[in-house]
Amino acid sequence: MSGEPDTTEELRHELRHRIRPMRGRDPRERGRTTTPLELLYDLTYVVAFATASDLLAQQLSHGDIWPALGAYIFAVWAVSWAWLNFTWFASAYGNDDLLFRIATIVQMIGVIVLAYGLPVSFERASHGESPNNLLMVSGYIIMRVPQILLWLRAAREDPSHRKNAMSYVLIISVAQVAWLLTAIVPLPVGVTVTALIVVALFEMIAPVVATRSYGFSPWNAGHLAERFALLTLITLGEVIAATTAAVGTLTQAVGWSPEAVLIASSGLVMAAAVWWTYFLVPSRWVLERRPERAFPWRYAHLALFGSITAIGAGLHLTTIAMEHGGVSLLGIALALAVPLAITIVLVFLTWSVLLHSFDSTHLPLLLLTLAPLVGAVVVGATTYPGQAIDLDQRGSLTSLSVVIGLVAAGAVIEVVGHELVGFGHTVRAWKADAAARPAGSVGAGPSVADGDGISGP
Structure with missing residues (x-):
């Protein structure tokens, strides 16, 4: 059809993977x-x-x-x-x-x-x-x-x-x-x-x-934000897989019950809430304007990947407890609540580092989010203390469901709180950061626009 651009060379480049020059990508490329x-x-x-x-x-x-x-x-x-x-x-x-x-x-x-x-x-x-x-x-x-x-x-x-x-x-x-x-x-x-x-x-x-x-290598801030987000999604997949295994073990032991449904729902809710919470941080928006802030942001992810995967380990520990015993309810509560609490705190700190802002109004929401996690640990410590959980024991399955439900509730509170009030804090911090130093200006650290050294591993 006349008038259409010839894309033959572009297609050839896409399909023919011969040796190509490695001259560096464009760090200013948008939409990569x-x-x-x-x-x-x-x-x-x-x-x-x-x-x-x-x-x-x-x-x-x-x-x-x-x-x-x-x-x-x-x-x-x-x-x-x-x-x-x-x-x-x-x-x-x-x-x-x-x-x-x-x-x-x-x-x-x-x-x-x-x-x-x-x-x-x-x-x-x-x-x-x-x-x-x-x-x-x-x-x-x-x-x-x-x-x-x-x-x-x-x-x-x-x-x-x-x-x-x-x-x-x-x-x-x-x-x-x-x-x-x-x-x-x-x-x-x-x-x-x-x-x-x-x-x-x-x-x-x-x-x-x-x-x-x-000096720096020509990395692309927006591209890196997407790459880290995708690996975060992969680690969340471990949480979903662990939930599936736990519920499968439970239903084989006692069949489908309201407790089994609650545990299945809570595990998926935890994964979904962590996903939701992670993407409440406008990483790509901020890094494309402030690429020099990628240094602390990337190192925070080393701990974040570990804490998210550890949530899956907590759910897997639940599976072991239901299948073989030998694990106390307190052990399960700690294995679930601690990594989720660390994940939420890391997301909160990542937000503060990226936006160069510490919004004290976030603290009540953070404390409210952590409260059900503390409650889960208290239930675990006071229910059958010193004993391994036994599904044949009356009330043990209900107690287990309460612990897992409380942990999931903490994740949900973080999401709901941000959707109601937290997003406004993010918008205000974004505007304040832009007013403090326009993108590309000198003074708050190196940036792509400056041409100064960007920290890269």
């Missing part, structure tokens, strides 16, 4: 969306998060609380940090060519290998040993070495950001050698755990220092 390759990459993290969640629940059911939490934090950090680093690189240099696709697939293999090492990690921790092990480290290194190669390629093909790229090559390489040494060098447990913490802090702090010294 996640690619199918990035979505495929994210799916492997379902396996890693689900494995960590299941192992946490199993260890908690055995009473190994602190070793289980230590191994869980280590696992979630390793998985989330590798994902964060690749995502930041892809936002700056993702060209979807043959080499980039192969490097991404290799990293996906690394995620699976790391997941195979997680049972060993939790088992070692339960025996008072270091959660680190060679299989887990091997998976992590497989995830990270392709990033070294990609940064080397970016350094060669994007001369304007060569120093920045080479600083990441050095940092990631040093870190991988350190991780390998922690796995193969026999050291006392305390020394090894200290080394793990030091290396993890190095991985997080060194890129910030390098960025301030050598």
Whole structure:
């Protein structure tokens, strides 16, 4: 049809994945969306998060609380940090060519290998040993070495950001050698755990220092906001899966009942409410105008991914309690209420960091949200104290339903409160932030418009 633009070259570029220049993307590009390759990459993290969640629940059911939490934090950090680093690189240099696709697939293999090492990690921790092990480290290194190669390629093909790229090559390489040494060098447990913490802090702090010294990579703030939101959705999928498993176990044991319906509804309500609450924070709006604020925002997500996945672990612990016993109602209440409370507080803090505002009127809503969670813990502590829950015991199923219902109620209060009054606070904070420093002006930190150094991992 005459007059229509010729899209042949565009289609050829879309379908023919040969070697393409890696010159960096446009950080000012609006409306940039996640690619199918990035979505495929994210799916492997379902396996890693689900494995960590299941192992946490199993260890908690055995009473190994602190070793289980230590191994869980280590696992979630390793998985989330590798994902964060690749995502930041892809936002700056993702060209979807043959080499980039192969490097991404290799990293996906690394995620699976790391997941195979997680049972060993939790088992070692339960025996008072270091959660680190060679299989887990091997998976992590497989995830990270392709990033070294990609940064080397970016350094060669994007001369304007060569120093920045080479600083990441050095940092990631040093870190991988350190991780390998922690796995193969026999050291006392305390020394090894200290080394793990030091290396993890190095991985997080060194890129910030390098960025301030050598400038930023051309990542896209709006694109990153979408990428982090999508991984948040994936972690919420673990909550839904755990709810399905818990209700399935319950209905097999006692059949469908009002309590079973309440537990099923509460689990889904928790997932939906956390989703709703997360997207009450206008991340993309703020980061596109204030990209320099991505630094604290991204690190908050490391904890957020872990707390959301831990909600699924709490529901999985409920399944174990119903199927095998050995878990008190207080244990279930804490396993559900604590990670949900941490999630809500993290969302609240993320809002404050992004908008550079601390709205004291949010505190009553926050306290009101946490009140039912405290109530759930109180019910758990005062009902059959010191006893494992037994579905055959009269009233135990009702008590369990009350605990789960109270936890879900806390999540609902947060959503309702924001929809009634909280959204107005967000709008006012947005206007106040714009009035304090127009986007692109100098004074409150680097931005894309300024051309100054944007912090990137």
